[in-house]
Amino acid sequence: MDMRFQKTLSQIKNYYAIVSIICSLTPILASAQQAPAPVGPVPNARQIEWYHREIIAFFHFGMNTFTNDNEGDGTASPQLFNPTALDCNQWTSVLKRAGITTAILVAKHADGFCNWPTVHTNYSIKNSPWKDGKGDVVKEFTDACKASGIKAAIYLGPHDRHDSRYGTPDYADYYAGQLSELLRNYGPIWEIWWDGAGADKLTTAFYTRWADTVRKLQPNCVIFGTKNSYRFADCRWVGNESGISGDPCWSTIEPSSIRDESEHISQLNHGEINGSAYVPAEVDVSIRPSWFYHPEEDSRVKTVSQLWDLYFNSVGRNSVLLLNFPPDKRGLVPNIDAQRADSLHRLIVGTFKTNLLNGSTIKSLHPRGPNFKPQNMVDEQEGTFYATKDANKTDTITFDLHSKKTFDVIKIQEVIELGHRTIGWSVDYSVDGKDWTAIPEATGKQSIGYKWLVKFNPVMASKIRLRITSGKACVAIHTFGVYKEQMSTSDIKLSL
Helix, strand or coil: CCHHHHHHHHHHHHHHHHHHHHHHHHHHHHHHHCCCCCCCCCCCHHHHHHHCCCEEEEECCCHHHHHCCCCCCCCCCHHHCCCCCCCHHHHHHHHHHHCCCEEEEEEECCCCCECCCCCCCCCEHHHCCHHHHCCCHHHHHHHHHHHHCCEEEEEECCCCCCCCCCCCHHHHHHHHHHHHHHHHHCCCCCEEECCCCCCCCCCHHHHHHHHHHHHHHCCCCEEECCHHHHHHCCEEECCCCCCCCCCCCCCEECHHHHHCHHHCHHHHHHCCCCCCEECCEEEEEECCCCCCCCHHHHHHCCCHHHHHHHHHHCCCECCEEEEECCCCCCCCCCHHHHHHHHHHHHHHHHHHCCCCCCCCEEEECCECCHHHCHHHHHCCCCCCCEEECCCCCCEEEEEEEEEEEEEEEEEEEECHHHCCCEEEEEEEEECCCCCCEECHHHCCECCCCCCEEEEEEEEEEEEEEEEEEEECCCCEEEEEEEECCCCCHHHHHHHC
16 A cells, blocks of 8 residues: 555544544533523522612602601691702712712602602692692602613602501502502602511511502512512612621522511521522611701711722622612702712722733633633623633632732622522732732632622732632632722812
8 A cells, every 4th residue: 555545544544533532522512611500599680780780879858858857757747848949850960970870769758748749648749838739759850860861769668657547458558559650650660669667567468469560560670678578579678777788698598587577687687698589688878877867967977988888888798789868958969968979989980990900811720611711800891701610619710910019909799690609719919929818808708799899908919819719509700800999189088
């Protein structure tokens, strides 16, 4: 046989052997490139969109504003309600400057006074001197939100100290009628807030009816649920009104912990890693000591530093911050409140503008494949993420910065659509690229979820190491970054 022919035949055999090997590996390679399967409860579409709000504004405004109360008893005369310069466009301009894209208006608090001309009671603004009884705060609020591109939401207090039918089937009809008015006549309502305070007389059967109304009229509306509305909750109370989530803070929880809240404050604050429902925490706090405006609190508006801490203790702990801005008797958000919120926004934007890991060389122990490479953690793209192979619930990812950089903030985000996966992680740094030092504030952490933030005294490093030490399933990290806090001179003055 001709030697050249033998060589060619040998090459062909080798080629087919290689093809055969590749074909045998194709299912394995394809499997390695598939996204990880979800684990445990996962968020619905409303909850995913809710998480991306990060901060929601609360507007407590009503009869209590004019009686200087926080909890009216329902006996104050409608004649007392008379704002002199109400301007909801001023409210939304404050939010635009503060980078807040969603707002909740208290349409009716526990005193029962209604901020719209409801046909179901005379205890409303239609019997006030404001605009000769022809005004509608809810309409002015929703119109202003629509004009500014802000999502409008409503707090309709289930508790009612004014209406004698409270707690009876007749009250269920009354409340259903008001809920229907608000959901039919004011455009898209992004969230409905069912406060649990004082609402113990309202049964789950009442809320079942009211939830059906919400889902029928506004199917995309988020429900903040507590106690007897627990079955319908998209988000839960965090267990305090101080603006602080737990560490850890899981999005999952047992529904009974929401129902029996007084016995499960810790579970509300921390969530439950093996909880059967996905109901993350919405963290409510006022920018002032009280929910409604009081002139004596003008000197007690939270500083920028306090708001910065609240941001890390809520948004930075896998939750959403619900920050209250109480308009004054004029019907305006006071300037100092607006300035503090604006400064907080500048601090957030300035700090997280530049991920110092950009441009670094990244190596991991167990990459899933090219579609899920570790570089995805710093690419600033919404749809990409890093993942390990299915068998690897732990990992070490090392970032070589190529030069020494100073940072004092860490951000990490999981792919929430795939459920809580990582349940143990730590971050170390190296100045010389050889010896590693743990960051105490980022050591032995547990939950991640939508976003986890850690701040600490500045450190300098040339290498960063993220260690995933424990997990329920393989790793799926959307973002990891280190940042340097950026506060302007003017904001420093407001922070004191």
